[in-house]
Amino acid sequence: MSEPKPKRTVELPWLALAGCGAALAWDGWQGGGTGLHRIAAYALGAVLAVPLGVRVLLGRRVNPWLGRLGLVVVTLAVTLVLAEVALRLANVRVFESSELVRDPRLGHRLIPGRGGLDAWGFHNVSIPERAAVVVLGDSQTYGTNLGLAETYPSQLQVLLGTPVVNLGLGGYGPIQWMALCERALSLEPDTLVIGLYFGNDLLDAHRFAGLEAWSSLRDPALGYPSDPGAARPNKPAPNLTMAALDGLFAHSSMAGGAAEALKRRMRLSPLFGDLQWQEANAPSWTEGRIATHFTPRYRLPAVDLELPAVRDGLRILGECLGSIVELSAASETRVLVLLLPTKERCYADLALTRSLALHPDLERLHAAEVDATRRVLELLDALTIEHVDPTSAILAELQADRPVWPPHADGHFNPAGALLLARCLQERLQ
Numbered sequence: 001m002s003e004p005k006p007k008r009t010v011e012l013p014w015l016a017l018a019g020c021g022a023a024l025a026w027d028g029w030q031g032g033g034t035g036l037h038r039i040a041a042y043a044l045g046a047v048l049a050v051p052l053g054v055r056v057l058l059g060r061r062v063n064p065w066l067g068r069l070g071l072v073v074v075t076l077a078v079t080l081v082l083a084e085v086a087l088r089l090a091n092v093r094v095f096e097s098s099e100l101v102r103d104p105r106l107g108h109r110l111i112p113g114r115g116g117l118d119a120w121g122f123h124n125v126s127i128p129e130r131a132a133v134v135v136l137g138d139s140q141t142y143g144t145n146l147g148l149a150e151t152y153p154s155q156l157q158v159l160l161g162t163p164v165v166n167l168g169l170g171g172y173g174p175i176q177w178m179a180l181c182e183r184a185l186s187l188e189p190d191t192l193v194i195g196l197y198f199g200n201d202l203l204d205a206h207r208f209a210g211l212e213a214w215s216s217l218r219d220p221a222l223g224y225p226s227d228p229g230a231a232r233p234n235k236p237a238p239n240l241t242m243a244a245l246d247g248l249f250a251h252s253s254m255a256g257g258a259a260e261a262l263k264r265r266m267r268l269s270p271l272f273g274d275l276q277w278q279e280a281n282a283p284s285w286t287e288g289r290i291a292t293h294f295t296p297r298y299r300l301p302a303v304d305l306e307l308p309a310v311r312d313g314l315r316i317l318g319e320c321l322g323s324i325v326e327l328s329a330a331s332e333t334r335v336l337v338l339l340l341p342t343k344e345r346c347y348a349d350l351a352l353t354r355s356l357a358l359h360p361d362l363e364r365l366h367a368a369e370v371d372a373t374r375r376v377l378e379l380l381d382a383l384t385i386e387h388v389d390p391t392s393a394i395l396a397e398l399q400a401d402r403p404v405w406p407p408h409a410d411g412h413f414n415p416a417g418a419l420l421l422a423r424c425l426q427e428r429l430q
Contacts, residue, residue: 021048031239041241107229132162137195141168155422173204174320202313203302283359288401296361
């Protein structure tokens with residue numbers, strides 16, 4: 001009598017991994033978040049299911065290979081854990097996540113020393129005893145989506161060959177510039193540069209007057225938000241995969257640093273644009289090497305002077321700039337405003353130079369921003385403040401098929417755009 005054939009069994013470890021992978025993929029499908037969050041769950045689920053799939057397709061003969069693969073993975077994991085422990089014992093942090101906290105005068109700030117931040121909580125390697133130039137501004141100045149060396153203050157420092165300090169942060173506007181002015185002047189700069197972004201700075205001036213510390217700036221006829229700061233309780237992770245990854249990045253400086261570098265590259269790629277939020281039925285631009293999306297309905301309420309909050313923001317801008325000029329004059333510091341147009345305004349300019357019809361939403365935004373720019377220039381003239389307007393230089397880059405923004409809806413400058421801003425400032429400062 002012949003012996004029975006061995007049953008085709010599947011080892012429990014591979015089955016357990018595949019089960020975990022299926023659960024994570026299901027959780028990603030059911031959870032919220034963006035498409036990128038779901039893809040992360042699907043990808044991890046697929047990776048965990050690979051050993052089972054290989055085992056089922058190729059049979060028992062692959063067991064030795066799977067065993068060797070498992071040994072390599074375990075060895076790599078143990079090595080990384082030991083390296084992390086060694087770095088912590090040596091008090092070396094490769095990376096530590098930055099964190100927003102509330103501030104009574106600024107609304108919000110970043111905890112110093114984390115995420116590549118300096119001792120003041122800004123995007124610099126360090127704070128020197130003296131800087132030739134100090135730059136105030138919002139996320140465009142901070143350098144959202146950019147590495148430290150790619151921000152326009154950092155590139156300006158290279159061009160000038162002299163220390164430049166970046167005191168910009170996302171969400172900051174005229175009130176924060178005024179609040180930070182004394183700190184900026186403590187570095188004894190020759191020039192104080194203010195990056196004024198038309199995408200939100202006028203509205204932010206109105207919003208942050210809602211802080212109790214700045215109640216004197218309010219118009220009694222208007223209402224103000226009671227909690228305008230950007231610091232909010234952290235939202236729960238949209239799925240289990242993101243919760244695990246967030247925990248890993250938060251507690252491992254090596255993993256956090258690698259993830260941050262990867263995120264910066266992804267935010268500048270077309271793939272990221274396909275996965276992020278885009279304004280429904282909004283216009284876009286695709287020509288040559290330039291491909292981008294617009295958010296005119298999102299931008300319009302922040303720059304339309306027909307709206308009381310934006311008009312109030314323009315008034316507050318004038319008061320804040322007046323205080324900055326007064327403080328700077330006492331230390332004989334030059335004040336220079338860098339006008340930062342929105343992506344939508346510049347592409348609308350490009351379309352008009354080619355006699356192209358504008359999408360109605362883009363046309364309304366363009367008209368509103370042109371009017372706001374004119375009013376701001378009148379204000380700067382009245383305060384005798386110099387300005388640099390890079391709009392024509394940006395338009396020349398777009399006409400030459402050289403993009404200065406990412407290929408999706410994000411309105412922050414890419415590294416090439418930041419370099420262009422730095423060069424415009426260099427021309428004025430030298």
